[in-house]
Amino acid sequence: MFHRAHIESNSEAYLAPYAMRARASRGRSYPETEALYRGLFQRDRDRIVHCAAFRRLEYKTQVFVSDLEGDHHRNRLTHTMEVTQIARTLARALALNEDLVEALALAHDLGHGPFGHSGEEALNEVMRRHGGFNHNIQGLRVADLFERRYPDFPGLNLTYETREGWTKNMTSELRARHGFMRDEAPPLEVQLVGHADEIAYDTHDLEDGLHSKVISEDALRGMDLWHQTEQEVLSEHTTLKADTHLRWHAVVRRMIRLLVGDLLSETERRIALAKVHSLAGVRTHRDELVGFSKTMAVKKNILEKYLNANFYLHSEVRKHTGLWQERLKEVFQAYLDAPLRLPDAHRERTKKEGEPLERVVCDYVAGMTDRFAEIQWERYCKK
Numbered sequence: 001m002f003h004r005a006h007i008e009s010n011s012e013a014y015l016a017p018y019a020m021r022a023r024a025s026r027g028r029s030y031p032e033t034e035a036l037y038r039g040l041f042q043r044d045r046d047r048i049v050h051c052a053a054f055r056r057l058e059y060k061t062q063v064f065v066s067d068l069e070g071d072h073h074r075n076r077l078t079h080t081m082e083v084t085q086i087a088r089t090l091a092r093a094l095a096l097n098e099d100l101v102e103a104l105a106l107a108h109d110l111g112h113g114p115f116g117h118s119g120e121e122a123l124n125e126v127m128r129r130h131g132g133f134n135h136n137i138q139g140l141r142v143a144d145l146f147e148r149r150y151p152d153f154p155g156l157n158l159t160y161e162t163r164e165g166w167t168k169n170m171t172s173e174l175r176a177r178h179g180f181m182r183d184e185a186p187p188l189e190v191q192l193v194g195h196a197d198e199i200a201y202d203t204h205d206l207e208d209g210l211h212s213k214v215i216s217e218d219a220l221r222g223m224d225l226w227h228q229t230e231q232e233v234l235s236e237h238t239t240l241k242a243d244t245h246l247r248w249h250a251v252v253r254r255m256i257r258l259l260v261g262d263l264l265s266e267t268e269r270r271i272a273l274a275k276v277h278s279l280a281g282v283r284t285h286r287d288e289l290v291g292f293s294k295t296m297a298v299k300k301n302i303l304e305k306y307l308n309a310n311f312y313l314h315s316e317v318r319k320h321t322g323l324w325q326e327r328l329k330e331v332f333q334a335y336l337d338a339p340l341r342l343p344d345a346h347r348e349r350t351k352k353e354g355e356p357l358e359r360v361v362c363d364y365v366a367g368m369t370d371r372f373a374e375i376q377w378e379r380y381c382k383k
């Protein structure tokens, strides 16, 4: 039987010199005796999978409102699982810490509110004069404060490195405020998960877009990335010309493979070019070391612009999310007007923690699933 120290050194023996290792971790905010049979980052992963915010991902919209628009589309939980699989593949191929990457990927969307991007916009709008709303900062708040499961500390008490997953786009001011070193690059594992997220949503949004008939294959053929991928697939399987359903899946699958391959080789090239040989080298390197080649980045960008204009903002997609963007603001207002509607533990935060009521209401609404928010709207706002 292996114990933690042995398990960690076993699983880390093959890691690249610039990978993150458990013994190099900056640890947890509240010191704890570590688990007997699990490494540091394994324990983070388990805490994430067992937390309430993780379970609620199933009932949160990714792009389509699931209970209204069919059960085949992705929700935030299935998206999270796809990101995790892609991220683990990338980590293993680059000899990075797969346990840390898994924890980061499983946690990456924990801060999202109900109704996807529209919900985030609604909350950001009502919070404009009170510090705004951002799902990355909210992810940190969920993990650090709102999960109440342990007697000795609030939150999940995750390691510094797993928490770093939510520092994306943070200014050095904000980093410092949340307990991170001001001007440091995150480990490669953190950089990698951001790109795995992009690969996952770009490709599965294409698939969901085609199946829902919101976007057409003809329009996609006008773009290099789709066109070239389709040509490759058809040259190997001519029968796919006659089978639309299988053809879409084959193209999307191949596209993931192309993006993953490009990311791996470009990242390896950048690491060699920058002569990075250690974690310290990663931390002090200015530019992002994980990334796509220039050619791929251009193609990917064209695809993302297309998806932005023709999918996310399409009337069919916005039909429900647009409606709920407005209704979520009404739900927010309903609690602000009558704070007694808030559960006691939430309302008391204004006194105990000195949080402004607006922030307390925002935190509460952001934690809601789509359907819970719908029930509250019916209850308090429906005329």
Ligand code: MG
Residues within 6 Å of the ligand: 079, 083, 108, 109, 197
């Ligand atoms: Mg995501």
